[in-house]
Amino acid sequence: MLKKILSVSGKPGLYKLVSQGKSMLVVETLVDSRRLPIYAREKVTSLGDIAIYTTGDEVPLYKVLNSVKEKEAARPASIDPAHATPDELRAYMAEVLPDYDRDRVYPTDIKRLLSWYNLLIGAGLTDFDPQPADNADDDNSDEPTLEDNNASPKAGNTRPPVVKNTAMHTTASAAAKTPVGKSTQRMRQK
Template identity: 65%
Template sequence: MLKAILSISGKPGLYKLVSQAKNMLIVESVVTGKRTPAYAHDKVISLGDIAIFTESGEVPLREVLIKVKEKENGAVSSIDLKSNPDVLRKYFAEILPDFDRERVYPTDIKKLLSWYNLLVEKDLADFSEEKEEKTEK
């Protein structure tokens, strides 16, 4: 599921991969449903390829999103994303206690939680790995 959800640098929100062409991707906004091209020069990254720094290595974003979903019982996050950095760090420490406090910034936490909220609101919050494996076969 997360492999087909993309973040594009310089563009707000998340996008679903629709199709691939020679030098571009066709993506659809998760928010508006509008389809647009993403060219080779755009910085495009799949949410399935993102990891969060911890004291002992890296944790895939999928696992962090699962922990947020468990904490919030499948609902949107209970924290205000405009909270001060200390409140955001305290909340994130409840989800991922050993996150690297020097390399994970409050803006990263805000972005992760805003992505989580968007995926939950749009009913795309299936973070299980099994679904991804089935589509690959």
């Protein structure tokens, strides 16, 4: 679920991925469900890719969010991240994740974590665990599948579906309309 929730640097709040274009993403704000484009030049981070530093290994964000949810009983955080002091934020983080790395996790990171938690709870998203569908999308997201091509395999037929090259057909028809002298002249110039 967190793979489809995005953070965009320079923009407040969290966004839900709606669709993907060639050079942009279409996202929807979690607060007011307003759709807007996010272009390729903007830095976008999926919450599913974020982890928190600990003294041992890094802990994925979903585990930390689940710890906060257990502590707060699936209600908004008891501490206000905007008005809390750095010492209060560190003490809260120590309750949620006791072995977090105090040198590499800054109070601003804890503030952002609690703000994200409050936004997710406010939007009604309380299941932070990764789902099998999220992992399946990562494995073959760029490769077309038979479902994408609207084809079904027949028994014994293992050939891939045939894709027509429209550029080749267009070039051949354009060459047929071009007089012989001009096409030869074009070939010499290249």
